[in-house]
Amino acid sequence: MSAEPQxxxxxxxxxxxxxPRAGRRPPGHTPARSEISEQTTLGHTYVRALMRSQLRAALYALGTLALLVGSLPLLFALPAAAAPHGPGLSPEPFxxxxxxxxxxxxxxxxxxxxxxxxERNERDFTGLVEGR
Structure with a gap:
């Protein structure tokens, strides 16, 4: 008798x-879009956060521009004061x-x-509002 393996x-x-995951929401959670359109305290907080981040980006850009371009008069004054002006030497071309x-x-x-x-701030805000 040979036993065959089963x-x-x-x-x-x-x-x-x-x-689908996009359709699921935690119970009792209203979307942020309705919070914003109904002008609730939470919606107001969302919009203020976006405005604050946009203002921060604008002030950073303005500060950077003021620092780089605003310092040019000091840079132009240095060579004029330090360099002796001989015939044909002038800082105007520079x-x-x-x-x-x-x-x-x-x-x-x-x-x-x-x-x-x-644009990144707005994309992040849109993702927050739409629940992505």
Whole structure:
């Protein structure tokens, strides 16, 4: 009598499905969008937080621009006071080159950084409101 090995039976696989995650909300939780549209205290807090973050981004950009561009008169005064002016030597070409070619890229970079930060703030706020 030879004993043949019995095949191992695997349990049948089942797929369990449920309500999609986007449709689930904790009980008793109202969406932030309705809080904002109904002008509740929580909605007011959400909007104030967005406004505060946008103001912070604007003040940071303004401070950076004021620091970089506002210090140019001091920078221009240093070579004029330190360098002896001989025939044909004048700081005006340097001043015009710095104003013409140096300021605009700095302003563009600060503005670009501000716009990216403001869009990120709005995207985060939208994600908060929509529950993403």
């Amino acid at each position: 095949p191992v039976r695997r349990p049948r696989r089942e797929t369990v499905t449920g309500v 001043v015009w080159a710095a104003l013409g070619f140096g300021v605009y890229p700095v302003m563009w970079l600060v503005a670009h950084g501000y716009v990216r930060r403001a």
